[in-house]
Amino acid sequence: MPDISLTMILVLCAAALAAGWIDAVVGGGGLLLLPAMLLGLPAGTAAAYALGTNKAVAIVGTTGAAVTYARKTPVDVRLAVRIGLAALAGSTAGAFVAAGLSTEVLKPVVMVVLLGVGTFVILRPAFGTAPPTTPVSPRRVLAAIGLAGLGIGFYDGLIGPGTGTFLVLALTALLHLDLVTASATAKIVNCCTNAGALATFAWKGTVFWELAALMAVFNLAGGMVGARTALKQGSGFVRAVLLTVVFALVANLAYQQWPA
Numbered sequence: 001m002p003d004i005s006l007t008m009i010l011v012l013c014a015a016a017l018a019a020g021w022i023d024a025v026v027g028g029g030g031l032l033l034l035p036a037m038l039l040g041l042p043a044g045t046a047a048a049y050a051l052g053t054n055k056a057v058a059i060v061g062t063t064g065a066a067v068t069y070a071r072k073t074p075v076d077v078r079l080a081v082r083i084g085l086a087a088l089a090g091s092t093a094g095a096f097v098a099a100g101l102s103t104e105v106l107k108p109v110v111m112v113v114l115l116g117v118g119t120f121v122i123l124r125p126a127f128g129t130a131p132p133t134t135p136v137s138p139r140r141v142l143a144a145i146g147l148a149g150l151g152i153g154f155y156d157g158l159i160g161p162g163t164g165t166f167l168v169l170a171l172t173a174l175l176h177l178d179l180v181t182a183s184a185t186a187k188i189v190n191c192c193t194n195a196g197a198l199a200t201f202a203w204k205g206t207v208f209w210e211l212a213a214l215m216a217v218f219n220l221a222g223g224m225v226g227a228r229t230a231l232k233q234g235s236g237f238v239r240a241v242l243l244t245v246v247f248a249l250v251a252n253l254a255y256q257q258w259p260a
Contacts, residue, residue, distance in 0.1 A: 001210040002049075008040045009214070016057055016215040020222025023058070024065035025230045026179070026242040027164020027186055030058060031114070033219075041208075049208060051095075051159075052201030056212035059194035061223035062164075066191055068227035069184035079141065079175075080185045084192030086149025087156070091193040094157025095200035111250055113162060118246040120169070144174040148189065156193040157200065164190050165242065179238040180230055187227075 004012075015036035023029025037050040069075065148170040156163040167186035171177050177185065201207050230238050 002042055002045065002208055004040060004042060004211075009211070012036055012040050012211070013215055013218045016061075017218040017222040019058075020061035020065070020219040020224075021226035021229070022222075022241070023061060023164050023190075024068070024183070024187070024223040024226030026183060026238050027166070027168045027190070028162050028242075028246070029061070029164065029219075029222075030054060031162050031165075033057065046206065048201065048204065048206040052198070052204070052207040053212045053215075055194050055198040055201055056207050056209065057215045057219050059191065059198055060216035061219035062187055062190045062194055063223075064220045065223035065227040066184075066187035068224050069187055069231070072227075072231050073181060073184050075181065075184045075188065077188065079144075080188035081192075082141075083145050083149040083185075084189040086145045087153030087189050088192040088196040090150040090153025090155075091157035091196035092200055094154040094159075095197040097158050111254060113166075114246050114250045118243060118250065122243065140174050140176075144171060147174065153189075153193045153196070156190075157197040163193060165246070168242075179242075180234060183230055183238060184227075 015033055019029030019033035019036075021029075022032060034050060034054050037054050038047070041050055041053075070077070148167055152163060152166050152170060155166070164183075164186055167189055168179065168182045171182040171185050171189075172179060175182075175185075198207070
């Protein structure tokens with residue numbers, strides 16, 4: 001356990017709870033949890049420890065949300081696993097690259113990507129609000145495996161925050177899923193990306209396991225409640241949460257980058 005105060009541990013647990021709920025509804029819980037980890041860990045702690053501990057927490061909440069979704073909504077598990085295996089390979093490669101990444105690189109990169117995501121969703125108000133009406137072509141399936149699997153998987157291992165959100169957007173766009181079904185599918189894929197990245201960080205010894213275990217309990221509770229909320233409220237609610245999360249986090253990251 002790193003040398004941090006009880007107050008900060010409680011703050012991190014609260015962040016894990018909220019991140020689990022957000023991640024289950026629309027993805028992107030890491031955009032709350034990783035900045036909290038970067039701020040909460042002792043000064044001078046390498047970025048790899050924040051990334052590795054974040055993965056150890058996130059995989060628990062993501063798995064809980066995936067199980068909750070699978071019990072309540074129809075998900076093409078075989079397709080999700082195919083995308084997930086590609087994502088596993090991508091995230092493992094990304095995690096190896098992440099070892100030498102500076103924390104100062106994370107925030108501006110994530111902020112720019114988030115602005116693009118928010119703009120896209122605003123300009124497409126009907127995006128992800130209706131279920132698919134036609135079968136998905138093999139070409140789109142391959143594109144989903146390449147982009148949502150290898151591409152976003154690599155990003156998840158490299159940086160991580162926003163992976164769930166990007167998966168939801170990619171799966172909705174490529175496979176014509178509604179946002180609730182895309183969220184359910186994304187959770188299965190995200191379990192694979194988290195597993196690949198976590199295995200790499202664990203091998204490198206950059207995980208604070210005691211802190212991760214404590215935070216994971218709260219993340220699991222948030223993830224299971226969030227999945228039930230999304231299933232009950234539907235795609236319109238998921239879209240509203242998506243936009244709220246995106247722009248709130250952009251504002252937060254911009255504030256942190258603003259010179260003192």
